[in-house]
Amino acid sequence: MDIHLSILTFLVSLIAGLIGSLLGLGGGIIITPFLTLVAHIDIRHAIGASLISVIATSSGAAVAYLRERITNIRIAMFLEIGTTLGALTGAIIGTSIKTNFLFILFGLVMLYASAQMFRTRKQELPEGVKSSPLAKTLRLSDSYYDDSLGREVKYEVTGVGQGLFTLYIAGIVSGLLGIGAGVFKVLAMDTFMRLPMKVSTTTSNFMIGVTAAASAGYYLAHRMIDPFIAAPVALGVLFGAAIGTRILFKIRSTTIRLLFTLVLLFIAVRMIIQGL
Amino acid sequence: MKNRKTTERFELILSYVLLIGVALSAFLIFLGIILSYLQPLPVHHDIPSMLKSGTGFSGYKILALGFLLLLATPILRVIFSFFLFLLYRDWTYTLISFLVLLILIASIILGGLGGKAIGP
Numbered sequence: 001m002d003i004h005l006s007i008l009t010f011l012v013s014l015i016a017g018l019i020g021s022l023l024g025l026g027g028g029i030i031i032t033p034f035l036t037l038v039a040h041i042d043i044r045h046a047i048g049a050s051l052i053s054v055i056a057t058s059s060g061a062a063v064a065y066l067r068e069r070i071t072n073i074r075i076a077m078f079l080e081i082g083t084t085l086g087a088l089t090g091a092i093i094g095t096s097i098k099t100n101f102l103f104i105l106f107g108l109v110m111l112y113a114s115a116q117m118f119r120t121r122k123q124e125l126p127e128g129v130k131s132s133p134l135a136k137t138l139r140l141s142d143s144y145y146d147d148s149l150g151r152e153v154k155y156e157v158t159g160v161g162q163g164l165f166t167l168y169i170a171g172i173v174s175g176l177l178g179i180g181a182g183v184f185k186v187l188a189m190d191t192f193m194r195l196p197m198k199v200s201t202t203t204s205n206f207m208i209g210v211t212a213a214a215s216a217g218y219y220l221a222h223r224m225i226d227p228f229i230a231a232p233v234a235l236g237v238l239f240g241a242a243i244g245t246r247i248l249f250k251i252r253s254t255t256i257r258l259l260f261t262l263v264l265l266f267i268a269v270r271m272i273i274q275g276l
Numbered sequence: 277m278k279n280r281k282t283t284e285r286f287e288l289i290l291s292y293v294l295l296i297g298v299a300l301s302a303f304l305i306f307l308g309i310i311l312s313y314l315q316p317l318p319v320h321h322d323i324p325s326m327l328k329s330g331t332g333f334s335g336y337k338i339l340a341l342g343f344l345l346l347l348a349t350p351i352l353r354v355i356f357s358f359f360l361f362l363l364y365r366d367w368t369y370t371l372i373s374f375l376v377l378l379i380l381i382a383s384i385i386l387g388g389l390g391g392k393a394i395g396p
Contacts, residue, residue: 052346059294059349066291073287077357077372084379091386138368209350214380216347218387223322227339231309234346238302 001228005039009229010236016053017240021061022248023260024204025182026054026212027237029267041229048224049233051212054181056234058209060241065202068249070144072199075157075189076206078138082164083185083207086171087214099176103275106173110268113187117261124149124253126194131156144199147249155199159192166192171211182208183267186260197253201260286360293356297349304342311335354380 001009012034016027028050035046065071131141140157170184185204189195195203219225248256312335318326326340358373 052343055346055350056298059298059346059353062353063291063295063298066287066294069284069287071287073290073357074369077369077376080354080376081372081379084376084383088379088383088386091383210354210376210380213347213350214383215387217384217389220323220347221388223320223324225323225343226321227305227323227326227336227343228309228312228317228321230343231305231339234305234343235302238298 001039001232006232009035009039010232013053013233013236014240014243017057017060017237018244018247019240019259019263020053020057020182020237021205021241021244022201022256023182023263024186024201024208025057025263026050026208027057027240028053029263029270031233035229044222044224045226045229048219048226049230051215051219052225052230052234053237054212055209056237057241058205058207058212060238061202061245062206062209064242064245065205065248068145070198070202070248071206072140072142072195072203073206074138074142075140075193075195075199076203078140078160079164079167079185079189079203080207080210082167083171083181083211084214086168086173087175087211089168090172090175091215091218093172093176100275102173102177103271105275106177107268107271107275110183110264110271113191114261114264114268116191117257117264121257121261122254123257125153125196126155129156129158129194132158132160134160142199144196146196146198148252153196155196157193157195159194162192163188174211175215177271181211183264187264197256197260198248201256202248282364286364289360290353290356293353294349297345297352301342301346301349304338304345306342308335308337308339308342312339351380351384 016030020027031050031053032046035041036043135157143152143154146153166188174181182204186200189200318336323340323343326336354377361370361373
């Protein structure tokens with residue numbers, strides 16, 4: 001990579017880190033197409049660099065989100081059983097599944113989810129949620145201080161079993177397709193567990209690093225990470241995540257929902273096109 | 277983990293674990309990439325062979341080391357969580373974090389042996 005391309009990669013990664021840290025995504029959705037289509041880097045190394053992007057976004061943003069107590073670590077720890085088990089299952093199943101069908105199927109699921117998300121775009125916080133027995137046993141309900149609302153937000157948690165199951169399936173699917181790990185996590189926490197949007201995105205952000213690390217062995221063994229390509233990505237994403245975390249505290253959940261809807265729509269269309 | 281104060285301390289410790297991991301790996305990556313441009317580039321551009329090749333310290337070894345630390349940071353976070361839950365005698369979450377750690381290690385080893393690609 002020459003110096004100009006490195007600087008451009010750094011800047012694009014900065015934007016990926018910013019959006020990723022706000023929405024609980026890894027940034028692969030921006031990094032991979034940029035590296036392959038603009039920088040003309042082969043797909044293997046582009047995917048390798050996007051793994052680095054996921055881990056950097058996750059670890060970098062979590063520093064601030066943990067300190068501000070928005071991330072729910074108990075929910076994250078519990079759901080990580082599902083995501084890591086999904087990654088492990090994916091590793092065992094292997095390449096035997098035809099992925100075109102999966103791309104279209106989950107592209108349609110995301111299309112539906114983006115319509116749902118658009119319908120609830122005015123919803124600042126979930127209402128009328130009662131903690132389920134399992135959520136009580138696991139002590140999942142918590143509170144956080146919302147800077148944009150200027151008050152402490154208490155929340156209850158439900159649909160824990162559905163959330164865990166969805167994340168297990170999502171772990172397998174996103175492993176096979178190499179896309180959507182963070183998106184599925186946010187959707188499961190929003191739809192089934194009915195968490196406040198900021199808790200969903202920051203807790204997803206916290207988990208994606210571990211899910212990505214589960215595949216580190218494969219990436220290292222197959223020499224998919226070129227440090228000279230991944231370096232501007234890692235540094236750019238870390239800068240972007242530092243900016244993104246500051247923005248999250250200040251903006252309303254409705255703004256995050258709207259942004260998430262747009263990104264969801266973009267990913268859905270991309271997945272369907274890729275499957276056709 | 278029964279009361280709020282211990283939860284707060286727990287979150288702060290994890291936050292520091294991640295901060296140290298991220299800051300140190302960013303420093304190594306930055307230093308490594310600068311030094312790498314001052315010397316002949318390695319033949320193979322990947323982490324395992326850059327760590328193995330040559331003797332003594334070189335820019336690209338520092339660079340590869342930075343990435344190894346970055347990859348290890350989430351795993352370190354799970355290990356720290358496990359020991360902290362153990363320390364606070366929160367048995368439910370000690371078990372949960374132990375399970376996550378076990379699956380994580382199994383999947384890394386399986387992947388390293390050449391399983392199917394697991395995308396980010």
